[in-house]
Amino acid sequence: MSRRGLTRPLIRAALTTTLGLLVLSGCGSDEPGSELALTAALPDAPAEGTVLRVGDPATQVALETSGLIDELGVEVEWANITGGPKTLEAFRADAIDIGSVADIPPLFAHWTGTDVRIVAARESADPANHPVYELGVAPGAKVETIQDLKGKKIAYSPGQAQGALVLNVLREAGLTQDDVEFVEMQSVDDAFSVALASKQVDVAPLGQTLAKTYLAKYERDGASTIDPGVRDDAWTLYTPTTVLADADKAAAIKEYVVAWTKAQQWISDHPDEFAKAYYVEHEGLSPEDAAHVVEAIGTHQVLTDWDAFIARHQETVDTLVEAQDQEPLEVETLYDRRYETVIADAVGGS
Known part of the structure; x- marks a missing residue:
């Protein structure tokens, strides 16, 4: 064989x-x-x-x-x-x-x-021109830069790369955990996309595959993504x-x-x-x-x-x-x- x-x-x-x-x-x-x-x-x-x-x-x-x-x-x-x-x-x-x-x-x-x-x-x-993740933005959430994360609900998975990414993004934006509201969940399958679409969270890190499918489904409703601006x-x-x-x-x-x-x-x-x-x-x-x-x-x-x-x-x-x-x-x-x-x-x- x-x-x-x-x-x-x-x-x-x-x-x-x-x-x-x-x-x-x-x-x-x-x-x-x-x-x-x-x-x-x-x-x-x-x-x-x-x-x-x-x-x-x-x-x-x-x-x-x-x-x-x-x-x-x-x-x-x-x-x-x-x-x-x-x-x-x-x-x-x-x-x-x-x-x-x-x-x-x-x-x-x-x-x-x-x-x-x-x-x-x-x-x-x-790495500077090819990030692995984008930040998905829920329909209606006004987030155009990482500085706009202040006061927003962010999907947070502490045991995954997405969790560390969120912490690094906040640091890059000059923000702390006290400036945002973490909604703890695991990024499995399309959980983050669903949370965004249902407006359980305002922002969630999405891998490139999920970011593309998320926009295909919900961009017409006002969904968007932004560059996280950190190495990932x-x-x-x-x-x-x-x-x-x-x-x-x-x-x-x-x-x-x-x-x-x-x-x-x-x-x-x-x-x-x-x-x-x-x-x-x-x-x-x-x-x-x-x-x-x-x-x-x-x-x-x-x-x-x-x-x-x-x-x-x-x-x-x-x-x-x-x-x-x-x-x-x-x-x-x-x-x-x-x-x-x-x-x-x-x-x-x-």
Whole structure:
């Protein structure tokens, strides 16, 4: 059987309940490998039959569309799971081994008792001109600049990247939490869009895909979006330390981060193909909206040197510690830099 056959997705539907995730965790699981210290050298390859359970649908689509999935040297079970809350729920249900999220979910996993490590990092090649998020504005809410946020109700998700974005936007606008009203909710599916449309909130951060669909539905009613004006492009792969303690799983992740690196480059080099395969066929956008999203997001670069990324991540941590009274954290302790070397070697040898 070809690698393509081995790695065909076994799960297509989004999993939103713990029961569903527990069912998933029983599919294709393999026997645990030998125990591996978190400081030990990574094994060369996983044992035959090792299965890696991955929540990273965008990379799955990129690998399948490009044909790079044939080079993936490990058997994968794909789960259509995205976003910090669902990924963390899946980790806690032992339903997936690795997930793809922004830089905030690993922090809240740590702060809420799930020990995790970041194994890959990516950022925008041009963050100033390609923000990941826009601020959605409810119909009738008069918000044209971030200074207009004063006195407004803002959707706030403390455990997600959107929450940190809101805090950074307020700082950039010269405002504090006392100047606005936070409405705490999780940004799952289209929850923020619905809250905006129903005027439960005046403003909510929306990813480019949601921003486009939100405007398509509600712009005629007076909805709008504005540029948040702050950097928001950090992206990571992360995994529970219990997974890394399994020698075969740790080796499988080594294979996966190499494939992930190649997939991100393919996405940057083939934006039109990716737009059609992921945003149109997988996410259900129109071709016009998909093209807009890809253009708005721009290209990404996988990092082979994590120092500057970690330093910016520490600034985010310090903001959350101050604003949310979180426990101080040296964020570098959440990075497994063994994989930094793996990615650097992969890029250097490509």
